[in-house]
Amino acid sequence: MITTTKSHIRFDWAAKKILRSKANFGILEGFLSELFQEDVKIKSLLSEEGNKETQDDKSNRVDILIENTKGEIIIVEIQNTRELDYLFRVLFGASKAITEYMKEGSPYSMVKKVITISIVYFNFGQGEDYLYKGQTKFEGVNQHDIFELSDEQKALFNIETVSDIFPFHYLIRVNQFDDIAKNTIDEWIYFFKNSEIKDEFKAKGIEEAREKLKTITMTSEQMAEYQKYLEILSSNASIAQTIAWEIEWEKRKAEIALKQQKNEIAVRLIKSGLPIEIIENATELSNNEIDIIRNKLNDKQ
DSSP states (O other), rough: OOOOOBBBBHHHHHHHHTTTTTGGGHHHHHHHHHTTTOOOEEEEEETTOOOOOTOOOOOOOEEEEEEEETTOOOEEEEEOOOTOOOOOHHHHHHHHHHHHHHHHTOOOOOOOEEEEEEESSSSOOSSSEEEEEEOOOOBBBTTOOOOOOOOOHHHHHHHGGGGSSEEEEEEGGGGGGGGGOHHHHHHHHHHHSSSSSTOOOOTTHHHHHHHHGGGGGGGGHHHHHHHHHHHHHHHHHHHHHHHHHHHHHHHHHHHHHHHHHHHHHHHHHHHHHTOOHHHHHOOOOOHHHHHHHHHHHHHHH
């Protein structure tokens, strides 16, 4: 029998308050291992940014140094705030990581690989999928071939492709997920969206998340802080919904005003005895709409 629990805290809050503890690295390691499809180990957290708790805080960046054979730097970005320029912020974060974690005076070949992971809870951009990945490639303008490294460069730098040099980006659009977990990374995304972990989920780190991210294990102080966080999210959602409604209402009022203006013009043109074709062109009203206005005028006479 499939059962679910609703007693888990949101992953974005956990990343700020709980997962920064070395004792809980296994949860993040599990998620990252499933996403990259290879086992990884967290060596350290490189950034404490994201500890702000104010309602208008937009800094939710967590930098994690992954210990693997390539010594890659992985930036995990978890964001709830509505930002139309979010992709620019991802670019800035990747660029900042490159410069921050490179020793001064080192050759450029020592630049670390950067991978950004954006776990996004707000809607922006367009696309049907919920999981996107992207990397830099150079395509020939005329021959449409992909620019490659020479054998000497591959041997010297221990990389295979040009894209291995540049940042790699993952974009997880949580709200776009359809709640059907088709694989282990989907199990994690299901958890991101619903704060639930089904009994049959087997993804790496998910069992540890099941046990450590239960609200019933939180202290009263943590629970109060978590409830405050949820209230802020609800407030932000209500503000966003209100703004959207106000924009839609203003749009509807403008449409009503324009329609009324067209009707008034049609009335004057009908009274002038102009042919219906001219009235149609002048008002952009349909033949039927003009007939309705004409009939109302006749009824008043």
